Amino acid sequence: MPLEIITQEQEQGAQPGAKKVPNAAKPEPQAVHQDVAAPPVASKDSGPPKRSESFVFGIPQNGLTSKQREVPVDEPPPLARNADLRYIGKPTARYDGPAKAMGKGKYTADVQLPGMLYARMVDASVPHGRIVSIDTAAAEKLPGVRAVYVVQHTYGLAELRDPKQETPSRYPLIRYAGQPIAGIAAVSPQIADDAAKLIKVQYDPMPFVVDRTEARAADAPAVFPGPADAAGSAGGGGGPKGVPQVGNVHGPQRKQTGDPAAGFAAADVVVESEYFTQVQTHSALETHGFVVDWKPDEVTVYASTQGTSSVRNDMADVFKLPKSQVRVITEFMGGGFGAKFGIGNEGAVAANLSRMTNAPVKLMLDRRQEHIVSNRPDSHQKLKIGAKRDGTLTAIELTSYGTAGVGTGAGTAGPATNLYTCPNLLTEEYDVFTNAGPGAAFRAPGHPQGCFAFEQAIDELAVKLAMDPIALRDKIDENQARRVERQLIVERTNWRNRRPAGSDAGPIKRGMGVAQSVWYRFVSMNSSCEVRVSRDGSVELMSAVQDLGTGTKTMLAIVVAEEFGIPPGQVVIRIGDTRFPVGPDSGGSVTAGSITPAVRNAAYQAKQQLFAAVAPQLGTTPDNLHLAEGRVLFKNDPSRSYTLKQITGKLPTDEISARATRGPEYAKEKLTYGGVDYVELAVDTETGRVHVEKVFGAHDCGRPINPTGVISQINGGILQGISYALFEQRIMDRKTGYMLNANLDNYKILGAREVPEIEIELVENYIAQSSTDAAGIGESAGIITLAAAIGNAFFNATGVRMRSIPMTPANVLAALGKVPGQPGQEVQA
Amino acid sequence: MTTPTPTQARCASLRSKSSYGAFGDFHEELVEIMGATTTYWCLNTMGKAGPDEHYVHRSICQQGRSCWENPDAD
Structure with missing residues (x-):
């Protein structure tokens, strides 16, 4: 059953309790909460006693309405709109800003405990192979080394699926260069580093593949060999349920609504193209890491994590401890972007070393390891959209292949599935296994890739229909918040002065473009x-x-x-x-x-x-x-x-x-958030350099609690989005299987010189779902849209469609036909 | 047809980002929306391969796989 996303407009229209405020320009004053709750009413369900309350509802620009909800009797009265509140919705300086600015914030990497040891992770130097032996003797003899922990295979009841290809071993099979093998604890980081070099690992190397396209070939080295695809083959049963695996290709995961073939037959216009995106690494400034202090009565874990509870749960599960004996502390945290949940290898190794040495152990990954531990998968998307002459969408078809290295999760269909109304949809998403570092959740998983293709295809459709791209979106997008956001862009930017594509005569060509995002509550x-x-x-x-x-x-x-x-x-x-x-x-x-x-x-x-x-x-x-x-x-x-x-x-x-x-939502309604981002840029057609000059973003996330914080999040998302579109790219060496640019010198990230003028407008959207109506902004904050908006602006500037990112000078010049090679040539992932 | 959501009990050691939340009424919607973008790992190996050296994924980390662990076990 395909998922139905109910947009805000649908939701508003469907609610009989919604009451339009007479004067949209001057919304009916909502009662400022005065500690007066409505009297209890009999609850319709078996939950706690409830009372009926009237909540402010909707988007101010459209005129606020009210919504009646039943709420638990012990909850506070509804909040008024932000304009009538004292602190909520008012820009507030960061609570811990001074501590961070003065270096007083204590991150996991800063934790120092009496008698603490320093650990270093040793990782694999081959991309695929069996470990024959690991000799730790020299490392253990080095003065100052306190313990060496080697990661060993945990079989339990597991049976290898194909004993001909998978030899039982004391050690796990190595599937990518950089896979953790062992950890060393020593009295100083320098000694731990020296000891790591003394560990001798003998490998039986195996054929490998790091390129997505090559990995799809029938004769490619198998990342996960053995019986392919057959249900029941996975160790004696429980095979894939509708998600086949053939060689290194896992999929498709398929979604269909309506009749796509009939939809395309009914279309007046069809656009069809291929798009390519690269692997982006998370590159958090604070690397993955833990300090573990294992004591008999309590294990204290200082973690760079997005979930203190996830770390406590994993520690308890892995080491068979009661949760009450695990304490996890994350006072300050230096970025995660989706990749820091649970304890991971580094947490488990640090805990083992601490238990072995009876001392606190700090294990932070180094910068090279941080680049390898997680990434946003790449993609190759084939996208086809059909529409009537008035812009009404008749069919969408998306096929995507992506590699999350040794893992899965390279899907891209979120935007194509959830941004616009279309009766006929077919998406097929494939994972391609390669001998490369694993993918992980990364700020709006799959959506920046999907949006880069889909929102450029919508732009292309507008060109073919001779429609203004914003007018086309007004036609096909039912979401009321994004409608307001598009209007803000029309009113507050240079959009009305947009010129035909490729209007500039000289080598520097300027253009503007927009793209939209969707995320889920x-x-x-x-x-x-x-x-x-x-x-x-x-x-x-x-x-x-x-x-x-x-x-x-x-x-x-x-x-x-x-x-x-x-x-x-x-x-x-x-x-x-x-x-x-x-x-x-x-x-x-x-x-x-x-x-x-x-x-x-x-x-x-x-x-x-x-x-x-x-x-x-x-x-x-x-x-x-x-x-x-x-x-x-x-x-x-x-x-x-x-x-x-x-x-x-x-x-x-x-x-x-x-x-x-927290109690359940007041009503079970599937809601989405989003934003619309506008980009102005200049393309130097002689050097291939793309310079983003201005971004205007209009975004919604329910009731903004701290506009300063929300805007800060959006600023960050926009900068990360520009960085993704123009600079960042993991480069793998086909010959060695190594990541060649696993450092911040060669893995280019946007810097101060590339930061454009940014202006943000927040759209309040009261949804009457909780006592605050707040919502997050991390995913829909620019990271989804920027590559597509830049692509659309690039087209407006040059008349050439960029179908590959990053838009490096080399890729831009190739797309412009100024160097040998085909426009839209696939980038190396 | 749309790829069906597996209904068998998933392995106790299968993890994804969403494993740690308590999404109440919206758990299945989250799994469905994030379906093809979800990365999984095994708590036993801390990696993308299970103890049987096959990849981990919600579609196959189910009862019948030799390394499967009962999520309802004590």
């Missing part, structure tokens, strides 16, 4: 927190949720501040520690939408406890009190007020606290 129920209020008036929030550098701490401080009427800077935020209530792992843009409702609910409940505790001493009732601007006010006597500290001083105990866990 998911929330994790593993979202809990505790709010404490002390007698001295201080307010603390605690949760295991981590801040990847995205501004989570600031966002949470704002939510608590709004409830207590105190500045966000006065709220103490303690997160990133599994001793606190469980928090959501941060991936797929789930964090803001998951944890902020729990935080607001806990803050509200703590406040209610405070009022209940002090009201008798104030000669009033709890419901006569409310908090604003740091003061406790009396509703029946505006002249009477106290500071928060005066009120908490009357607490009968030293502190009160409230704990809350």
Whole structure:
């Protein structure tokens, strides 16, 4: 059954409870939350008691409406729109900015513990082969070395699928150069490095393939040999269910709606092209790494992770420990982009070394290893779109091949499937195994690749239909937020002055283009927190949720501040520690939408406890009190007020606290977010250099809690998107199977000189799904769209369609027909 | 036809990014939307191959594979 995504417009139109505000320009004033909740009503289900509330709903530019929802009785009253709130929706400087700027933020890489050892990972020097022996004697004898841990094969009940090709061994088969083999712990990083060089590994090399196209050949070396495809072959049964494997090709994973052939037959216009994208490595500034301090009563893990809970769970599962004996701390985190979940080899090796030595062990991957440990898969996409003369889409067909190295996950069909309404769709996505480092989730998995092809094809369709590309999208895109975002681009950029493609006569050609993104609302129920209020008036929030550098701490401080009427800077935020209530792992843009409702609910409940505790001493009732601007006010006597500290001083105990866990969405509706990005660029047709001069982005993510933080995320996504489009590219050596540019000298990432002028406009979109209506922005923040928007602008500048990225000077000159080679020539992955 | 979502019990050691969340009402939608873009690994090997040296994927890390572990076991 294909997934149906309900757009905001559909959702709005489908809700009988939606009420249009009479004057769209001046929305009906929404009640600022006044600690007054509606009375309980009988719940329609068997869950907790509920009450009915009216929520602000919709997009301000379209006129806000209201939406009636049933909410648990212990949740706070609905928030007003951002314009009527004190702290939520107001630009707020980063909570931990000064600490980071002054170098006081302690990242995992900065952790120093008494007696700590330093570990180095030893990895494979061949891309494919059996390990015959590993000699660690010389390394172990080196003064200062405390332990060597060798990764060994764990068979359990497993049976090798083809004993002719897969010889039982003490060691795992090596499938890519850089695969972890062993770890060394020593008293200094230098000694660990020296010892790593003393480990002697004898290999029985095997044929290998690192090129996606070559790997698809019938006679290519098999990355996973043995019986192919047959159900029941995987160790005695349980074979693929509709996902075949033939040689190195795994797939297709297939989705179909309607009748694509009939759709193309009904089309007046068809566009059909092939597109190629490269492998991009995550390149987080802080590499993957852990400090593990194994003690008999508790294992403490300092982790560079996107999920403290994921690390605790893995440690408990792998080492058969109760979760209560594992503590994970992530105070500051230097980037993950999707690749840092669980403990990985580096976490497991560090833990083993710590257990062996009875000492804390730090194991951070080096820069070369960081380039190999994870990546965004490449792609070769064949895309065909049919449309009527008025732009109505009649059919979409996408076939894509991509390599995630030794893994899977190279699909690209998200944008083609979910951006526009089309009755007939066929997507077939294939993974191609190669002897290269594994793919991993990477900021909007599959979507930048898919968008690069799909949004350029939509642009090409507009050219063929002689339509303005934005007008075409207005015709085929039902999403109301993106409609507003496109209008903002028309009004706020140079779009109306767009010229025909290739208008500039000289060698420098300028152009503009747009592209759109789509992402999906998911929330994790593993979202809990505790709010404490002390007698001295201080307010603390605690949760295991981590801040990847995205501004989570600031966002949470704002939510608590709004409830207590105190500045966000006065709220103490303690997160990133599994001793606190469980928090959501941060991936797929789930964090803001998951944890902020729990935080607001806990803050509200703590406040209610405070009022209940002090009201008798104030000669009033709890419901006569409310908090604003740091003061406790009396509703029946505006002249009477106290500071928060005066009120908490009357607490009968030293502190009160409230704990809350996120509940389900108020209504089960499949919602999407997105954005539209506009690019102006210049192409030097003599040197092949592409320079992005301006980006205007209009984005939506529910209710923005901290516009400064959201815009910062979008800025980062745009820069990462430009970097993906123009510079970044993993280069593999076909002869040796090595990544040739596994460093930040030769793996080019966008720098300060390539940063364009960026302007961002946020579109508020109230969805009435939780007590905050917040949502994440990490995925839809520019990374999806930029390569496509740059491609469309490149076409507008030159009249030539770039079908391959990165748009390096060599690739650009080839596409322009200025060097031998074919335009659109596939890039080396 | 659309590739069906496997319904057999997945291996206790199969991991992906979404394995760690509790997505409530939306778990199946997440699996479906992210289907072909999901990268998997095995908690036993910490790699993309299982203990039987075959690749890991939700479509084949199911009951019947020799290294399969019962997610409901104590």
